[in-house]
Amino acid sequence: MVARWTVLAPLLQAVTAGRDLLDDTISRLTPEAVAAELVTEIGDHDVRLDLTFAGRTTSHLRTDSDVTVSLDLADAVRGLYGTGERPWPSLAVRTPDPELDERGIAGWFHSRKGLADAVQQLLSALRPGRRDLGELAVEYGSDKWGDLHWYTQHYERHFARLRDEPVKVLEIGIGGWEAPDSGGGSLRMWQRYFRRGLIHGLDIVPKTVTGPRITAIQGDQSDAEFLDRLGRDLGPFDVVIDDGSHFNDHVRTSFHALFPHVRTGGLYVVEDLQTAYWPSWGGHPDAPATTSMGMLKSFVDGLNQAEVRDPRGEGTYLERTISGISFHHNIAFVEKGRNDEEGGPAFMRTLY
Structure with a gap:
């Protein structure tokens, strides 16, 4: 690879x-x-x-x-x-x-x-022109714009600063169901959007999707050891996008295995968060901690861990390295960065 x-x-x-x-x-x-x-x-x-x-x-x-x-x-x-x-x-x-x-x-x-x-x-x-993601999604058949989802407007906002960089992108889920020669619309879209990017696609079935800067990898997103090896071999990644099975336990496993292989300043994206509320997908209407949305909600408290525990404490790995989270309808962007600001002084908590 x-x-x-x-x-x-x-x-x-x-x-x-x-x-x-x-x-x-x-x-x-x-x-x-x-x-x-x-x-x-x-x-x-x-x-x-x-x-x-x-x-x-x-x-x-x-x-x-x-x-x-x-x-x-x-x-x-x-x-x-x-x-x-x-x-x-x-x-x-x-x-x-x-x-x-x-x-x-x-x-x-x-x-x-x-x-x-x-x-x-x-x-x-x-010298290809700069076209927006919605236009590219339509041209290459990505479902991120117009096919149940309207995601590209959010991707544009978060990815604009990376567009001209030599990024490494990993997208879980190539699409096309079981057909080996089907899918890959989003990979081709990313290839044209990131003109200097290397684009990797992961799918549980073998795929024959090809392109000048595209490679398809077969693997299971619920296999944490495999994902860790993938990250060590091909990372660090600037962008990881989970558009895979959308089963809640798979989403959580993938995040914990791959987030350490996201470069500082990079982004981890989770799509189709509606399944966090659907029991048949391992979700729950209240989105507790066992769901993908519950996992993401816990990161919000982690951003402010210095206000919850020791104001000068180090926190866990995720508390130290998640520097921002943005939620949109059915999609979330987790930013990798340094999160070690000290909390407010302890005496302020009991002042009144």
């Missing part, structure tokens, strides 16, 4: 650094390997793409095309994975030798309009 990211992970880290560091990273990974990842990301196009690096050129995409787009490899990498809108300082386009035929000059100019379209489609793929 780790070997898949030996090229992408360091490349995504270096892309927003200075040009010297990016060039050094490309040299170490080899231009051929970096170019291959880039081409996998943008997909097929109707023009030839020549990528140059350190005076060498490697051709990718339609090598039989008579239209060639040339770009410096580092410029292409920064366009695809970088932040902000930069010009293309190394761009050159070569088209077929102009020949006048029976169509005349007006017909010749008209025939060239398609060349610009083809070139622009490639350049647009190399």
Whole structure:
């Protein structure tokens, strides 16, 4: 599972650094390997793409095309994975030798309009626009917007600060029920939203979902030992999303096993909390501590543990590392951070 990211992970880290560091990273990974990842990301196009690096050129995409787009490899990498809108300082386009035929000059100019379209489609793929999560959810078939749920508005609020970072995302539950080749809509949505992100999907059945920065893992979210190994192998994660079985004991097991593998500043998200109130899912109308919602409610008191016990006490691991919780309809966001503010002085508690 780790070997898949030996090229992408360091490349995504270096892309927003200075040009010297990016060039050094490309040299170490080899231009051929970096170019291959880039081409996998943008997909097929109707023009030839020549990528140059350190005076060498490697051709990718339609090598039989008579239209060639040339770009410096580092410029292409920064366009695809970088932040902000930069010009293309190394761009050159070569088209077929102009020949006048029976169509005349007006017909010749008209025939060239398609060349610009083809070139622009490639350049647009190399510099994808910033689209909101609702639009991406509809395009890729994620159920996080419009299919019983309206979650993407909340995700936008909490994930905006991470959008341009080289994040690692783990989502429990790939979707598609038992069909191996079905599901993955949310993974593809995250891949496009986090343009520098590595996206992992976990499902109890084997899944064949693939993508340039997507990997599917088979495993059981109720197996705490497996989840701990997964976290040690692939973490730390910036984002973990539980959209799995939604059984309350599974949700609680997954949280306790994976939250230690969330990076400081990261988020753990629990979806579909309605099952905390449904007995057939292990819930209860009053959402006691044994339910997923009861677990999350207990973290609110943990945020203020210094006011409950010793005002300068350390607290438990979760009390020290959960720095914030946000609840929305059927979804909660738990923030990983440092929570060790001291409480108010003990004498204040009995002053009046």
